[in-house]
Amino acid sequence: MDRLKGKVAVITGGSHGIGAAAVTRMVEEGAAVAILDCLDDEGNALVKKLSGEGHQVAYWHCDVGDEENVKTAINEAADKFGHIDVLVNNAGISGPNKPTHELTEEEWDLVQRVNVKGVFFCTKHVIPHMKKAGRGSIINMSSIYGLVSAPDIPPYHASKGAVRLMTKTDAMLYAPDNIRANSIHPGFIWTPMVEGHLKTTGDDLDAAKQATAGLHPLGHMGEPDDIAWGVVFLASEESKFMTGSELVIDGGYTAH
Numbered sequence: 001m002d003r004l005k006g007k008v009a010v011i012t013g014g015s016h017g018i019g020a021a022a023v024t025r026m027v028e029e030g031a032a033v034a035i036l037d038c039l040d041d042e043g044n045a046l047v048k049k050l051s052g053e054g055h056q057v058a059y060w061h062c063d064v065g066d067e068e069n070v071k072t073a074i075n076e077a078a079d080k081f082g083h084i085d086v087l088v089n090n091a092g093i094s095g096p097n098k099p100t101h102e103l104t105e106e107e108w109d110l111v112q113r114v115n116v117k118g119v120f121f122c123t124k125h126v127i128p129h130m131k132k133a134g135r136g137s138i139i140n141m142s143s144i145y146g147l148v149s150a151p152d153i154p155p156y157h158a159s160k161g162a163v164r165l166m167t168k169t170d171a172m173l174y175a176p177d178n179i180r181a182n183s184i185h186p187g188f189i190w191t192p193m194v195e196g197h198l199k200t201t202g203d204d205l206d207a208a209k210q211a212t213a214g215l216h217p218l219g220h221m222g223e224p225d226d227i228a229w230g231v232v233f234l235a236s237e238e239s240k241f242m243t244g245s246e247l248v249i250d251g252g253y254t255a256h
Contacts, residue, residue, distance in 0.1 A: 003236045005030035008081040010074060012064050012122055013091030015042035017191035018141070021224035022088055022231040023057065024050065029232055031086065032056035034077035036070075036122075038063055056081070064091045064118030071125045084129040086235045089119040089163075090141045094193055095155040097200040108155045115159035119166060123181075127174065136179035139234045140167045141227075144187050144250050153197070164246065171244030180243035182234050187250030188212050189222040217252030 009026055013019040014035035020042075023033050027050055035057065037043045043059040050057045058080060060073040078084050095111035096103065119140055130136030145153075146160035164183050171181040188194055190209075198208040213220045230247050233239055248254060 001029060003029040003232060003238070004086075007031045007086055007235060008034070008077075008084050009086035009088060009235060010034045010036060010077055010084055010122070010126060011088040011090055012036045012062070012118065014088075015039040015046060015059075017193060018186070018189060018224045018227045019088075019090045020046055021228035022090065025225065025228040025232050026086075026235065027055035027057055029236070031235070032081045033058075034073075034081065034084075035059045036062035036064070036073050036077075037091070064122060065113040067121045067125075070118075070121040074122070074125045074129070078129045083133045084126055085133045085135050086137045086139070087122060087126045087130075088139045088141070088231055088235070089122050091115075091118050092141060092159075092193070093156075094153055094197045097153050097197065099151075100154045103154065111155035111159050112162075115156070116162045116166075119163055123166075123170060127179070130174075130179045131177050134178060136174070136177070137235050137239070138167070138170060138174075138179065138181040139231055140164075140181065140183045142167070142183040142185050142246070144185050144248070144253050146183065147185055147246070147248070147254050168244045175243060180234075180239070182239070182242055182245045182247060184227060184230050184234070185246055185248045185250060185254070186227050187216055187222055187253040189224060189227060191224060194221070215253060216250065217255060220251065222249065222251055 014023045015037040047059045062073040092115045142163045143160040145157045146164035167183040
């Protein structure tokens, strides 16, 4: 229960899915957590539940693609909890499921705004707090599609490849400051985003879900907690010698 005792974390996209699971597991392990999201009802409901259980958690409305919004939320979180030494860049969208030649510039840019610029802005504005704290762990949510690809959702795949290399760059830049940066690469996890993506395939949802599960050698999709425990590990001192690394939690998908 004390793997993260004394740590303060900021988690983007923390209101539902993988983010909410990570928030829950982190507070249970002793962290204070600031949730940044645009889903206010879900975020406030999660705070009410977890604070009612005695955990330190608070919510900020935050559009990660808006730099001033990010800066304000992170600074207010640091003021509330005293410091910040963990950042989980989890917020992300899948975008339209179209081939490259049918995409509009606006559709491409929207995915990069959230998935890439959001990681950049949050990292940029959390670094001064981590330097002040004398330590830090940045955990960037990439994807199996930051490692391999597939013939669909080109903007998403491009964004997750960018996140993978941004992680490695920041790992080298900030190692002298005792700030680590690692990426997590989930397979298909049953979340609202994956459900929404499968609905764009045109197939029956149950059939699409079964076919997607079959892409993983273990024969099923993952659950949000499968990724949340990876977040806990990378946030903890158990991973103190890891930086610039890729934590792949994918049911064997990329082992093909």
